Structure formats: C-alpha cells, structure tokens
Amino acid sequence: AQSVTQPDIHITVSEGASLELRCNYSYGATPYLFWYVQSPGQGLQLLLKYFSGDTLVQGIKGFEAEFKRSQSSFNLRKPSVHWSDAAEYFCAVEGTSYDKVIFGPGTSLSVIP
C-alpha cells in the first residue's frame, strides 16, 4: 500500500541556516511526488513536483528537492532559510489515479531570528 512518512514532526532552524526536510514513501512503481507548504491559517500551496526526468527539481521560494529511487526518498532543501519560511510542510505521493493521493503527516518548521 502507498504510504508517506515525514520523520520530523517539528524542526527549528536559525534564519540564514540551511534546511532539509525528509520524506520517505512506499509505492510499487515510481510515483508522482509533491511538496506543499501551508502557512498558518491558509490552504496548501504547491512548492514543487517530480513526475520524471531530472531527479533534482527546483521549486518556488528557493526550494529544491531530490528524488532518490534507491532510498525511496524525496527530501526538500533550501540553502538559506528566511523567517517567512516558517510553516507546515507536507510531502505527498500520487499513484495511478486521482484517489490515490497520500499526504504525509507534515513537518512544522520554526525559524529563529
């Protein structure tokens, strides 16, 4: 069965520091992979996605993610975090049909000035 894990429930980083949020998935084939961000009181916004091709994908707001098939991972990275990046981040996996979208439990990011 499809599943998504985000091992870190909460992460705190200092402004300007680098960031890596982990995402591991379980799926029989190469899935579609997404990272979404949710600011407080808001809906989710797509940061980036992986469908095929280059395993390093660039997204909005300076984020990137790398798909590693051997590790079943799709970790999100940012070289220098800004205070406005404080939010909840969700990894999502999508299989062959619309109803097979699975979201991870989310990682809450706090940024120290």
Place this chain on the structure above:
Amino acid sequence: NAGVTQTPKFQVLKTGQSMTLQCAQDMNHEYMSWYRQDPGMGLRLIHYSVGAGITDQGEVPNGYNVSRSTTEDFPLRLLSAAPSQTSVYFCASSFGQGDPYEQYFGPGTRLTVT
C-alpha cells in the same frame, strides 16, 4: 481569478445538526476534492469528483455527502454532525489533464462539533 473559495471560514455545530460546506473554483478545473486535516495525520481524502455529475468516495467518506451539478461548485454535506468530524476541511481542484494531479487548495473551513 479568485481560485478556490470556501465558505464559511469557521463553523460551530451541535451534535446531530447538518450543514453544507461550500466550495467553488473559477479555473475551469475538472477535478475537485474534499480533504480533512487532523493533527499528525496530514490530509485525508473524503470525496472527489472528476467532472460534473461524477463523484466517488475517498479514504474517509462516512458521514459526508457530495454532489457536482456544475464544474464550478462542489459542496460537502455533513448529514448528522458528530464530534469526530471536528476538523479543518479543505477543498482542492486540478485540471485533470496535462499535470492532472497538481492541486490548488482553498483556505479551509474550521469546523467544531460540540
């Protein structure tokens, strides 16, 4: 474009009451869906629609009804509210072609059932 809109933003219900959460999109998206978000559980799919007149169940459909009479609107009905339905509800839509599963989310409805 307003994108995906949801009303109301907040709602308090008593156990047994019914209500409808409204969702509308102005992007001419074919696919629409409803999720609920609970702490530590991410988002779980309640119902979805791949076009007007077509709906199907997601992971947690019990206690909810949907219909899709137009492309724009996808209301979610709570038939008899229960405290277990206290949650934040998100409506989402996507094109259904090209990149079919990139979803656009509404701002959410926070529902409390007492």
